[in-house]
Amino acid sequence: MSKFYINKLAIVGLGLMGGSLARALKAQGSVGEVVATGRRAASLEKGLALGVIDAWTLDMKEAVANADVVVIATPTLIAEKVLAELAPLMTPSMIVTDVASVKGNMQRAAERVFGEVPANFVMGHPIAGSEQSGVEAATVDLFLDHRVILTPLSTTAEPAIALIQAMWEACGAEVVCMDVAEHDAVLAATSHLPHVLAYTLVDALAQNGSAADIFRFAAGGFRDFTRIASSDPTMWHDIALANKEAILQGIDDFSAHLDKVRAAIASGDGDTLYATFDRAKRARDEHFLGQYLSRQKKSPSS
Numbered sequence: 648m649s650k651f652y653i654n655k656l657a658i659v660g661l662g663l664m665g666g667s668l669a670r671a672l673k674a675q676g677s678v679g680e681v682v683a684t685g686r687r688a689a690s691l692e693k694g695l696a697l698g699v700i701d702a703w704t705l706d707m708k709e710a711v712a713n714a715d716v717v718v719i720a721t722p723t724l725i726a727e728k729v730l731a732e733l734a735p736l737m738t739p740s741m742i743v744t745d746v747a748s749v750k751g752n753m754q755r756a757a758e759r760v761f762g763e764v765p766a767n768f769v770m771g772h773p774i775a776g777s778e779q780s781g782v783e784a785a786t787v788d789l790f791l792d793h794r795v796i797l798t799p800l801s802t803t804a805e806p807a808i809a810l811i812q813a814m815w816e817a818c819g820a821e822v823v824c825m826d827v828a829e830h831d832a833v834l835a836a837t838s839h840l841p842h843v844l845a846y847t848l849v850d851a852l853a854q855n856g857s858a859a860d861i862f863r864f865a866a867g868g869f870r871d872f873t874r875i876a877s878s879d880p881t882m883w884h885d886i887a888l889a890n891k892e893a894i895l896q897g898i899d900d901f902s903a904h905l906d907k908v909r910a911a912i913a914s915g916d917g918d919t920l921y922a923t924f925d926r927a928k929r930a931r932d933e934h935f936l937g938q939y940l941s942r943q944k945k946s947p948s949s
């Protein structure tokens with residue numbers, strides 16, 4: 648991948664994701680100039696002061712002029728507005744990509760703006776992040792050893808896909824391609840539903856008495872389970888609305904399962920409870936222990 652180099656990268660929406668991408672590409676020497684644009688001068692200025700970007704402007708036209716790659720890294724529901732602004736500025740040699748957590752609504756947004764999704768728009772989603780947001784939280788290794796899912800369409804240009812794949816690989820990520828609907832179903836189950844559950848649990852407890860009193864007696868498990876309820880509410884508001892159907896399916900499936908656990912507790916059915924908890928422990932251990940062991944194999948000292 649030694650030939651991979653981006654002369655000018657433009658980032659629309661400089662936060663955790665855009666900032667971490669800029670940091671990683673700069674650290675690898677894979678980018679010449681990084682220019683960011685967005686809504687708030689203060690966070691763009693912060694990005695410049697932190698050395699995450701080389702320049703910023705509030706003018707989209709100036710930001711994307713002569714850019715090889717434009718990355719849309721705003722909250723999900725803002726992307727359509729960004730695409731509409733970008734549309735008259737796009738050139739055949741410019742490759743546009745995004746990092747949004749939901750892909751179906753991104754495809755529909757692009758279809759509304761362009762008629763059909765342009766061949767040089769490669770939809771993407773890094774499966775890496777945290778409950779923090781903003782450019783100040785951006786790190787150089789956020790994507791290292793994480794997966795990035797690309798959801799190209801049959802009309803997406805191969806060289807554009809190859810370039811975006813190379814961009815993420817330069818950040819240390821493993822790139823996999825997936826169908827849009829499959830992406831949204833899988834992410835609804837593994838990411839969107841857990842966030843909805845964590846927010847709802849914390850809110851239900853906090854509404855149900857003094858949050859300070861309840862949380863005072865919480866152990867580490869509660870902290871682990873609810874870390875993601877500290878995530879940015881705007882981002883998750885957007886994701887919940889953008890992936891509505893798949894998340895509703897996830898909530899329904901989960902509710903049916905929870906009802907079974909509730910019935911087992913109510914009737915004292917210890918066998919069902921044990922079997923449920925045992926299956927869950929095995930499934931989780933198998934996956935995460937496997938991951939841990941393969942990481943140890945790669946770098947035994949860490």
Ligand SMILES: NC(=O)C1=CN([C@@H]2O[C@H](COP(=O)(O)OP(=O)(O)OC[C@H]3O[C@@H](n4cnc5c(N)ncnc54)[C@H](O)[C@@H]3O)[C@@H](O)[C@H]2O)C=CC1
Pocket residue numbers: 659660661662663664665684685686687690720721722723725746747748749772773774775776777778779780781782879882886
């Ligand atoms: N935070 C995470 O862990 C992950 C986030 N994502 C996705 O990446 C995208 C960005 O997320 P983060 O970087 O975490 O968010 P962030 O809040 O850190 O950054 C978003 C940036 O977009 C800017 N912005 C907001 N409205 C805008 C507008 N109207 N025009 C231009 N800029 C605007 C904000 O000022 C901010 O700088 C979202 O679509 C999110 O779903 C994907 C994977 C992981």
Ligand SMILES: O=C(O)C(=O)Cc1ccc(O)cc1
Pocket residue numbers: 747748773774775776777778838875
């Ligand atoms: O904080 C965490 O553990 C996350 O789950 C981060 C995350 C948030 C949104 C995504 O679309 C992908 C990853």
